[in-house]
Amino acid sequence: MKYLYTFLFLGLISIAFINCSNEKSEIKSDTPKEIPFAIVIHGGAGTIKKEFISPEKEKEITNKLQEAIDAGYAVLNSGGASLDAVQAAINVMENSPLFNAGKGAVFNSDGKNEMDASIMDGKTLNAGAVAGVQNIKNPVNVARLVMDSIHHVLLSGKGAETFAKKYNVQFEEDAYFYNERRWNSLMKVKEKNGETIPVKNARDLSTNYVDDHKYGTVGAVAIDKSGNIAAATSTGGMTNKKFNRIGDSPIIGAGTYANNATCGISSTGTGEYFIRTLAAHETSTLIQYKDYSLKNALHEVIFNQIEPLGGDGGMIGLDKNGVVAWDFNTEGMYRGYKRSTGENVVKLYHE
Amino acid sequence: MKYLYTFLFLGLISIAFINCSNEKSEIKSDTPKEIPFAIVIHGGAGTIKKEFISPEKEKEITNKLQEAIDAGYAVLNSGGASLDAVQAAINVMENSPLFNAGKGAVFNSDGKNEMDASIMDGKTLNAGAVAGVQNIKNPVNVARLVMDSIHHVLLSGKGAETFAKKYNVQFEEDAYFYNERRWNSLMKVKEKNGETIPVKNARDLSTNYVDDHKYGTVGAVAIDKSGNIAAATSTGGMTNKKFNRIGDSPIIGAGTYANNATCGISSTGTGEYFIRTLAAHETSTLIQYKDYSLKNALHEVIFNQIEPLGGDGGMIGLDKNGVVAWDFNTEGMYRGYKRSTGENVVKLYHE
Numbered sequence: 001m002k003y004l005y006t007f008l009f010l011g012l013i014s015i016a017f018i019n020c021s022n023e024k025s026e027i028k029s030d031t032p033k034e035i036p037f038a039i040v041i042h043g044g045a046g047t048i049k050k051e052f053i054s055p056e057k058e059k060e061i062t063n064k065l066q067e068a069i070d071a072g073y074a075v076l077n078s079g080g081a082s083l084d085a086v087q088a089a090i091n092v093m094e095n096s097p098l099f100n101a102g103k104g105a106v107f108n109s110d111g112k113n114e115m116d117a118s119i120m121d122g123k124t125l126n127a128g129a130v131a132g133v134q135n136i137k138n139p140v141n142v143a144r145l146v147m148d149s150i151h152h153v154l155l156s157g158k159g160a161e162t163f164a165k166k167y168n169v170q171f172e173e174d175a176y177f178y179n180e181r182r183w184n185s186l187m188k189v190k191e192k193n194g195e196t197i198p199v200k201n202a203r204d205l206s207t208n209y210v211d212d213h214k215y216g217t218v219g220a221v222a223i224d225k226s227g228n229i230a231a232a233t234s235t236g237g238m239t240n241k242k243f244n245r246i247g248d249s250p251i252i253g254a255g256t257y258a259n260n261a262t263c264g265i266s267s268t269g270t271g272e273y274f275i276r277t278l279a280a281h282e283t284s285t286l287i288q289y290k291d292y293s294l295k296n297a298l299h300e301v302i303f304n305q306i307e308p309l310g311g312d313g314g315m316i317g318l319d320k321n322g323v324v325a326w327d328f329n330t331e332g333m334y335r336g337y338k339r340s341t342g343e344n345v346v347k348l349y350h351e
Numbered sequence: 352m353k354y355l356y357t358f359l360f361l362g363l364i365s366i367a368f369i370n371c372s373n374e375k376s377e378i379k380s381d382t383p384k385e386i387p388f389a390i391v392i393h394g395g396a397g398t399i400k401k402e403f404i405s406p407e408k409e410k411e412i413t414n415k416l417q418e419a420i421d422a423g424y425a426v427l428n429s430g431g432a433s434l435d436a437v438q439a440a441i442n443v444m445e446n447s448p449l450f451n452a453g454k455g456a457v458f459n460s461d462g463k464n465e466m467d468a469s470i471m472d473g474k475t476l477n478a479g480a481v482a483g484v485q486n487i488k489n490p491v492n493v494a495r496l497v498m499d500s501i502h503h504v505l506l507s508g509k510g511a512e513t514f515a516k517k518y519n520v521q522f523e524e525d526a527y528f529y530n531e532r533r534w535n536s537l538m539k540v541k542e543k544n545g546e547t548i549p550v551k552n553a554r555d556l557s558t559n560y561v562d563d564h565k566y567g568t569v570g571a572v573a574i575d576k577s578g579n580i581a582a583a584t585s586t587g588g589m590t591n592k593k594f595n596r597i598g599d600s601p602i603i604g605a606g607t608y609a610n611n612a613t614c615g616i617s618s619t620g621t622g623e624y625f626i627r628t629l630a631a632h633e634t635s636t637l638i639q640y641k642d643y644s645l646k647n648a649l650h651e652v653i654f655n656q657i658e659p660l661g662g663d664g665g666m667i668g669l670d671k672n673g674v675v676a677w678d679f680n681t682e683g684m685y686r687g688y689k690r691s692t693g694e695n696v697v698k699l700y701h702e
């Protein structure tokens with residue numbers, strides 16, 4: 001009997017010690033001496049399956065994602081700021097017709113390209129965003145100008161365009177944004193709904209297109225050599241969108257969030273659900289207040305908060321230690337990352 | 352020795368039991384059998400000091416706040432939904448020239464009234480919002496229609512007005528929104544900045560005005576007999592605002608948030624700081640993940656997150672137990688609440 005008590009007592013004491021040492025090792029792993037710099041990007045989540053994409057198209061998309069990663073990584077590698085890195089990566093994707101942002105933006109109900117973008121600085125928690133802008137080549141650059149130049153965070157519509165003109169931002173004609181496949185996507189939706197067809201006001205200047213994956217938003221998150229995190233997102237929104245709908249991409253805390261204390265996040269998906277759950281900010285608070293890893297926090301938000309409401313999509317991110325993670329509940333997500341530790345990954349499908 | 356082990360062992364077991372019973376009692380206290388229903392409102396925070404407001408004006412503002420509280424309370428008392436209660440309270444304030452919302456909205460840089468509003472349902476986490484709408488009598492009603500009628504959350508500008516017309520929402524001429532004091536506020540700012548004066552396109556139909564307190568947004572949060580929480584906010588934004596700037600009022604998680612699991616919140620202040628801190632959602636997460644009381648969570652967000660960034664303003668809220676709280680770092684905030692337990696409070700100044 002005496003031995004039984006001794007055994008039980010020592011057992012309980014041991015459990016207490018194990019708990020304590022676990023807590024300590026977790027704290028240690030949060031503050032490594034050297035933070036690797038890194039960039040992670042996405043080119044949208046959706047019904048992306050290997051059987052829908054030809055080997056040539058797969059190669060083309062993979063190469064463009066790598067080009068975007070490399071553009072951002074070069075900034076970080078030369079000691080540049082994470083804010084400049086995410087902008088560089090997103091500009092590559094905005095300038096390609098392969099993604100639903102900038103040149104490749106889908107058409108709204110009036111047959112126009114109506115774009116949203118945002119950027120956030122994890123060091124200062126400063127942010128800038130534009131919603132519903134037309135004919136701007138790189139909406140994320142205007143979001144950056146909003147952040148850097150005025151005390152507002154979010155500008156919209158014609159007012160945002162007036163602001164952009166004041167800062168000599170590059171505008172493009174409608175023809176630059178025209179893309180036959182995107183136009184056909186709009187026609188298909190219009191016909192299905194029995195809606196009036198808008199007048200086609202631009203010629204087909206593009207021979208390069210992809211299927212309308214519905215959620216082809218682009219985003220990037222980076223951490224630089226100084227440990228500063230930045231995140232940014234850019235999108236053309238939804239095909240046939242009406243009523244100047246604004247999605248989650250220009251909404252700080254929904255589509256984009258960065259905080260040096262926790263992580264940086266960029267979202268893509270059915271934007272309304274990311275707005276209602278504050279997906280990007282919620283991920284950050286789970287890390288900050290519940291000691292979740294970034295990976296677990298992303299999984300929790302996507303599968304236990306967004307999915308139960310009926311939403312789908314994905315998020316990419318990296319934490320203050322430069323650890324990269326992503327998650328999505330769609331068939332696939334265009335995504336990739338590169339870290340100063342040597343890893344370089346580009347993926348399209350669920351795997 | 353045997354007794355010592357027995358004593359230590361039983362001691363540890365007792366501690367374990369005490370911990371368990373504590374947890375149980377905490378869970379119990381979170382779910383009282385009868386949740387009091389309640390409504391709390393604000394009419395904006397700013398440089399509101401007793402010496403700036405005449406006794407007559409003070410009475411007028413106090414009476415209007417009470418009228419708004421009573422309108423919302425009546426809905427709750429008759430078994431109505433918290434969503435209808437917050438709308439009823441806000442409509443009273445939107446229809447008064449005393450607040451910066453609806454009829455009393457300030458003028459933007461073009462001499463127009465450009466309004467934002469949002470509403471959120473804490474039961475479903477559904478939400479609706481409009482940004483930058485003109486000539487709509489009650490913007491919060493359009494936010495509600497967005498929430499109830501379509502799968503979008505946020506509509507903006509002309510598109511949101513087109514949506515509102517489709518649903519036969521009441522529009523008013525510019526003259527309805529004209530208010531000499533608001534116009535003079537705009538002129539003062541324009542003259543100070545050396546800017547062009549816009550053409551006055553409406554006659555003065557109002558003899559009723561207040562000083563431009565800069566942050567005169569209105570908001571309401573309610574919990575009904577079923578324990579459902581709703582929150583809503585409506586504003587005219589900032590005097591002389593440019594570039595179709597969107598503030599925090601139509602942004603879910605910044606100006607408005609409701610979640611039956613935690614609380615409902617409505618914000619007022621320098622909107623950009625409430626966007627960057629996700630003020631309303633952050634308050635909710637402190638309750639959910641850090642076991643803060645609503646009162647402590649509001650204080651933490653306003654004084655330790657918004658103020659260090661340079662922002663000011665206030666928030667009102669109530670938690671899932673019907674406990675009401677507010678906080679602000681400005682001179683004053685128009686505010687009040689009424690609970691089914693009998694308390695009825697209206698306050699204007701810091702006290």
